[in-house]
Amino acid sequence: MKYLTNPRQIEAQSMKIIEGLAKNLPADPLARAVVKRIIHTTGDPQYAELVLFSGGALEAGQKALRQGANIITDVNLVKTGISAARLNTLGGQIFCYLSHPEVVKRAQLTGKTRAMTAMEYAETHLANSIVAIGNAPTALFRLLEIMEEKPQLRPALIVGTPVGFVGASESKELLAKMPYPFITVQGNKGGSMVAASIINALLYSLS
Template sequence: MNPYSSSLNHPILKKSFEIIDQEMGDHNLNSLEYAIARRVIHATADFEFANLLRFSPDAIKNGMDGLGSQIPIVTDVTMVKQGITTLVNKTFNNPLISAIEQVSDALPGKTRTETGILKCFEQYPEAIYVIGNAPTALLALCQKIADLTIKPSLIIGVPVGFVSVVESKKILAKTNVSQIRVEGRKGGSPVASAIINALLILAYEK
């Protein structure tokens, strides 16, 4: 079944996907990777993401299995949480936690999002972590899990910007954890939300 044939999708969304399919051209993505890339392109109108997305082995499977098992989803910021709440509620009702909402003050030398991510990891070490805004949170998470046996089921690491963004993604790439990331400076909360929403639909229609 086409992962976007679900009743969850609006006709305008289907039409948008048809246009993307027509304009996409050649690519090296498999069908599941393309389903994710297509939703990211829809969210950004940027076809370059088809060449920037990176998927570790079993990342999509682990993400789908985790979502279907109703494991928690931890986002770095509220915007990502808001971007996925509707589909989470229509599919598996996973616990949905925004890291920045878990703390009122940052630890010394850390950002609030970084502090929140570390707090969430203590409570939900095997959650799916979705980082679309804060490279400091991605760095902190990667450093925390580097020598641990228990790791997140999946990390979606797609922060956007100019400071520590590329560095955080390079560290994620070297971390032994299932991951979906975007190379370079591009990314952002809409991209992070699009990736999780695509995984939710893939898992729901599995």
Template sequence: MDKGLSIEKESFDIIEQNVDLSKFSDEEKIVVKRVIHASGDFDFAKQIILSNNWLTNFKKIIQTKPAVVCDVNMVKAGITEKYLKVSGLKTHCFISDESIKELAKLKGKTRAETSIEHAFENFDNIIFVIGNAPTALLKVIELNSLYTDKNIFVLGFPVGFVKAAESKEMLTKTDIPFITNKGTKGGSGIAAAAFNALIKVYFNV
């Protein structure tokens, strides 16, 4: 076995020895273990929340070849290239675009918010992968109620002490299909790991 794969397998074995995953389905276990592996934090087994029928909804949206919109470039960088090739999906991150910077300044909004607005205006089917900005997740929630013709799925893992926990709690009260976690923990690597896990689940790679 490849040395990298051997280390990964050993890591997953350690995770299974240290946390109770019995409440999760086989598909959910893949997501949870990859999030724990990316974070080094066993607590995520207790904190992760998956919406009802999340897998059915993910399978539906993946068939539309959705745009994968990341809130920051660190999330985009964490998505494994081979999974993109297998899925045929394309990642997008607009936060550093000059047009987004100018528009955000003009509107008095964050670049994260403006990026999400841009995504809703330009794509009909979107998987949002959010690992940094609570304002991005809040904007997704807001615009989902306005763009009722859009088909979205959200991986919501913003991190921090200002609106991160609140935005994730708000997400759980919507009709948006999602995977998120309770509290202030999160991050780009975790959001990317969750997306990679979903591609692994769907394409069995």
């Protein structure tokens, strides 16, 4: 059986197939590239109907990355899925505080999830960063609370795609009501690799 072995050819063919399968892809070239990257990662054309962008979110993300913004993630799977090499060339780094000893200690003392405790720990690093939350709804809820309490800490962009059946849809609905630059996914779908694929699409757009 003959099959493609060249990575570039495989990706190009995948993107061509996605164009034929996905309905209602965004007209904007960058938004289209982001949605196609999500579909490429998940194998699910339905994402073309689910991704939401706030006005100016893509531009805000590109600007932040060009200026060397750091990325804060809720879980290590998001961190490992992002192209650190591309980010590093722009001067940025990726941080996940989920397993930081102080976060673990605080979560044990308070009974809160480590994901939301990690957002609290990252508080002083939020301003002008990009926050990518792909797994934990509690992290997104807590991030939005912090921003309401301390608007001066507002990130440049929030990528919020937590997945699941408890709080995931609700946290993303709340994000979509906020006056902040965001990219999110409606409903229960999402996940760490979705969040990472959004960041990667923005990074690739700058190469």
